[in-house]
Amino acid sequence: MTPAVHHRSVAADFTDRVLGTTDWDAPTPVDGWVARDVVDHLVTWLPELLVSRSLPRLASAPVPDGDPVAVWQAHAAAVQALLESPDAAVDVVDPHLGGRTLGEMVDQIYTADVFMHTWDLARATGQDATLDDETCAALLAGMEQMEDAIRASGQFGARVEVSAGADAQTRMIAFIGRDPEWRPPR
Numbered sequence: 001m002t003p004a005v006h007h008r009s010v011a012a013d014f015t016d017r018v019l020g021t022t023d024w025d026a027p028t029p030v031d032g033w034v035a036r037d038v039v040d041h042l043v044t045w046l047p048e049l050l051v052s053r054s055l056p057r058l059a060s061a062p063v064p065d066g067d068p069v070a071v072w073q074a075h076a077a078a079v080q081a082l083l084e085s086p087d088a089a090v091d092v093v094d095p096h097l098g099g100r101t102l103g104e105m106v107d108q109i110y111t112a113d114v115f116m117h118t119w120d121l122a123r124a125t126g127q128d129a130t131l132d133d134e135t136c137a138a139l140l141a142g143m144e145q146m147e148d149a150i151r152a153s154g155q156f157g158a159r160v161e162v163s164a165g166a167d168a169q170t171r172m173i174a175f176i177g178r179d180p181e182w183r184p185p186r
Contacts, residue, residue: 003107
């Protein structure tokens with residue numbers, strides 16, 4: 001699957017959760033974050049990364065301030081446009097990931113982040129939090145190989161212990177520092 005095709009699919013699932021959100025102040029499994037913060041995180045860090053590395057930037061479009069739905073939709077469209085453009089083939093050397101194209105880098109670090117945060121937003125807002133099991137297993141396998149670097153980044157919490165027979169989604173969610181049993185406070 002190409003980075004553009006993969007992003008289109010993952011972003012569509014996240015968009016479904018965005019469209020289903022009725023309380024943008026709902027607490028999430030990410031300590032200190034509310035639903036709005038999940039969207040804010042996803043729409044800010046990739047553009048900052050691209051600028052910091054002098055890589056092709058996302059096209060910007062005016063969106064209403066404070067409207068997480070419109071902000072997310074504009075951002076997802078801009079990422080999709082980048083991944084479908086010739087810029088996706090630009091070679092990038094990453095100190096942690098090695099050499100790859102911009103599209104591959106976005107797929108590995110950004111699209112994966114959208115995929116994982118789909119669970120956070122769904123859980124926070126009482127929506128279906130089921131993720132693709134094969135993708136969960138593949139992400140977990142890749143992250144386990146880089147666990148020291150992942151933990152050192154400060155971007156993930158401590159691994160949560162789960163039963164040895166837990167499914168791939170439960171193990172992946174626990175690996176990134178989320179309690180797979182988390183529910184919003186009543």
